[in-house]
Amino acid sequence: MIRIRRRSDGLPVVWIEVVMIIGFYYTYTATRAVADGSVGDALAVGWDLLRIQTDLHLDVELGLNHWLQGIPVLAVASCYYYATFHFIVTPATLVWLYRRRPGHYLRARWTILCATVISLVGFILLPTAPPRLLPGAGFVDTMASFHGWGWWGGGSSAAPRGLAGLANQFAAMPSLHCAWALWCGWYVASLAHRRWVRTLGVVYPGTTAFVVIATANHYVLDAVAGWLVLGLGALLAVVVTRLARQQCRHDGHADLVGSPSEPTRPESASEPEPEPAGAVSAGLGQPTAQCRSSGREGR
Template identity: 50%
Template sequence: MPHTATNRRPRWWTELLLIAVVYAAYSGGRLLARGDVTTAVGHGLAILRLEELLHLDAEHPLNRLFTGTPALGIPADFAYATLHYLVTPAVLVWLFRRRPLHYRAARTWLMVSTLLGLVGFTLMPTCPPRLLDAGHGFVDTMAQFSAYGWWGGEASAPRGLGGMTNQYAAMPSLHVGWALWCGVMLWRYGRTPLPRALGVAHPLLTVVVVMGTANHYFLDAVAGCAVMGLGLVLARPATRGADRLRNRLRGPVLERFGGRVGRRFAGGGTTGASPVVSGGCETSAGERIPGQRARSASADDTPAPAR
């Protein structure tokens, strides 16, 4: 069966370039979507009040636990600073190598959801719990334990590079969204109990970490899951649109190339020879090409000669 756009294995270098371009656009978009600090603080306080009203404010007890227990807080800080950027690419590579028929749909889902998250950062800049006034009871664990890692007091950015991050891009939490995507991929395409167990543990651990380190509210995590759900719905239309655009751009190229080839054969190439496929080889009457089936009597008006 011929390979189609949906079952052909993508080229690794085109995938690497595409992911790099999308991630660069996402990172640049985060910086451009900084928003007003007063507005971001207002959004953060509104989320906190809503959680308290609904009794969903699990951030406070988790943050106190991580702050008062370095054995939990320090590993949580490392998890927040690394897993987001290590596990997701690792799962992408695993899918590309081991599940190539499912890779393109999975990659498209992740990219569409990431771009939707960027829209959320733009429309609703949100101050994370760690940047609220100290009177609200949150401690920035990454700042408290910064001596143990490479980060400073500005989220997980390396020391001195805090100005290159948008610290008010808290809603939705793509830490949770990407972890959910990784979990679904590991659960769905893992063939042994270990990847499936990791598929369940990774997103749950991420939710606990982002709240315990005071980087996100619980509702940020919920919004991250919702964005991934919407991205899943839009992934298939996005794939069809990309296919139509590629075919539209490929058509003129093939037409131009095909026209040149046709003119070359029509003119006999460089030697002027006629493009006869048989090359002058013919069969005599009654002779069959090896492997050719004899025609049935019903298909021929004259009876076959006796042998």
């Protein structure tokens, strides 16, 4: 029988999470086909955002972009940050939560999952050209300008050379960079033991917002929208985990639902012992493990 959950704590086994991540990657890639057919609309939305921000006195993108362009060392560092951190810090935080903070993992995973789904819908319904793609707006594509310093190509921001076709150029609104960065920062700042690590968690979302705006990849309103989407994802995650607890009560496992939260493991703690051969199989006999984990999530 195929196991889908660890018997020790009820969390999904690693391969389930890997399949989910791969599925979301290809779903994101599929949004490119929709966006490519709406270039005119994407450019119009970009201009509209600039006008709205001008009215709100939030039009700081052009000034930051030109300022960054004048400091090559900082510009190159920002390019590496944009092209790297988003794809390393987020999965690293997921792995850390899964291994070291399992009592918080499911709600954290559902939060980023829901926020990402909402963002993908936004990319399809409202394709938005980033500032760097607005003709005549005066923005410099920082990534393209310094592409000789890294692995990314000059025609598609952050995409490796030769892989520009895999990137959705009009996925600016909302900013997944900012949404994921705030998600990482929140959990690291609130759950890490070491003070310097918590400090990095506090700084990371703001630094990411600066980088994506100064490199002309996002508008200020993109960042704000990304943070709002993450908040909505967190609310949906609460609903999902509460429904799981209600299902546990319905199945007669209320004692497990009300069990106290699992204490967080020390940073040096080792992994749980391997599961016995008779561990829970797919769809059968798993309410106990599921409810135990769901109960901790709701604490």
